[in-house]
Amino acid sequence: QLVLTQSPSASASRGASVKLTCSLSSGHTTNAIAWHQQQPERGPRYLMKVNSDGSHTKGDGIPDRFSGSSSGAERYLTISSLQSEDEADYYCQTWVSGIWVFGGGTKVTVL
Amino acid sequence: EVQLVESGGGLVQPGGSLRLSCEGSGFIFSNYEMNWVRQAPGKGLEWISYISSSGTTKYYADSVMGRFSVSRDNARNSLSLQMSSLTTGDTGVYYCVRDLVFYSNTRTGMDWGQGALVTVSS
Numbered sequence: 575q576l577v578l579t580q581s582p583s584a585s586a587s588r589g590a591s592v593k594l595t596c597s598l599s600s601g602h603t604t605n606a607i608a609w610h611q612q613q614p615e616r617g618p619r620y621l622m623k624v625n626s627d628g629s630h631t632k633g634d635g636i637p638d639r640f641s642g643s644s645s646g647a648e649r650y651l652t653i654s655s656l657q658s659e660d661e662a663d664y665y666c667q668t669w670v671s672g673i674w675v676f677g678g679g680t681k682v683t684v685l
Numbered sequence: 686e687v688q689l690v691e692s693g694g695g696l697v698q699p700g701g702s703l704r705l706s707c708e709g710s711g712f713i714f715s716n717y718e719m720n721w722v723r724q725a726p727g728k729g730l731e732w733i734s735y736i737s738s739s740g741t742t743k744y745y746a747d748s749v750m751g752r753f754s755v756s757r758d759n760a761r762n763s764l765s766l767q768m769s770s771l772t773t774g775d776t777g778v779y780y781c782v783r784d785l786v787f788y789s790n791t792r793t794g795m796d797w798g799q800g801a802l803v804t805v806s807s
Contacts, residue, residue: 608785608795610730617780618722618730620795631793665730669785672744674720674732 576602578666578677585683586656594651594680596666603647605668612679613662621664624649656684687711687796689781694801701771705801707764707781715739715759718784721766724800725777734766735784749775771805778802 577599586592598605609621622632622642630642639654653660661684666677693705707719721734734755735744743755754767764781778800786794 610795610797612730617778617800618797620797623785623793631787631789631791633794634792663729667730667732672718672735672737672742673746674722674735676722676730676732679729 575599576605576668576670576673576675578607578668578675580664580666580677580680582678583681583683585685587685588656588658590656591652591654592656592682594653594664594682596649596651596677598647598649598668600647602668602670605670607649607666607668609642609651610665610667611662612665613659618665621651624651653682658684660684687783687794689783689796689798691779691781691798691801694779694803696804696806697771698807699772699805701805702767702769703771703803705766705768705779705781705803707766707798709762709764709781709783712783714762717786719757719764720782720784721755721764721779722782722797723775723777723779723803725774728777733779736764768803771803773805776803776805 579597604626606625610618612618620633622630624630624642628644641652643650663679665679688710691707697703733746736755740757752770756765780800781798783796
């Protein structure tokens with residue numbers, strides 16, 4: 575069964591970096607994933623697609639301080655130079671044969 | 686600019702039905718696969734349905750299989766979700782989402798609507 579696992583929360587100081595992890599379940603460790611950001615009281619916004627080789631492609635207007643990477647079954651989203659507007663929920667998502675699966679989301683707090 | 690605008694949300698009693706619509710603009714609607722994703726109050730995102738660009742292939746999450754039906758009218762740039770036998774567990778914001786788009790080696794996209802609130806309550 576395809577499952578994405580995310581830590582419920584993460585925090586870092588303004589100006590620092592935070593690295594979020596999305597873990598793919600066994601048998602799906604080469605899947606690409608997408609990262610989405612959901613700021614408080616707003617709809618989700620697509621950030622990027624991260625491939626198993628660590629390459630990533632970003633959505634329109636996504637700042638350079640957002641980057642993606644991979645290692646084995648893990649997919650990462652790194653936010654550098656954290657700003658107050660980065661305080662949000664971050665969801666990873668993958669797909670197989672037209673079926674989408676979302677991770678539970680990570681709430682990022684900017685201290 | 687890509688825009689997806691949902692409509693049709695509202696309050697419905699348990700066991701009732703509701704039809705959501707999503708109108709797309711700023712892109713060639715008939716070229717793209719579409720999805721519905723929902724979010725219960727205070728919860729995460731849940732994918733519920735997929736439809737191919739032509740409308741011939743459809744998939745559903747187990748939680749809505751047999752109760753929800755997705756369709757599209759490419760001539761009207763419109764996506765629909767017919768929901769029946771609604772329960773309180775179906776309460777949430779429903780988003781239509783354009784599937785992943787490859788623009789270049791460095792840029793991809795996936796577009797979300799603003800969402801439509803569905804409240805199932807007596």
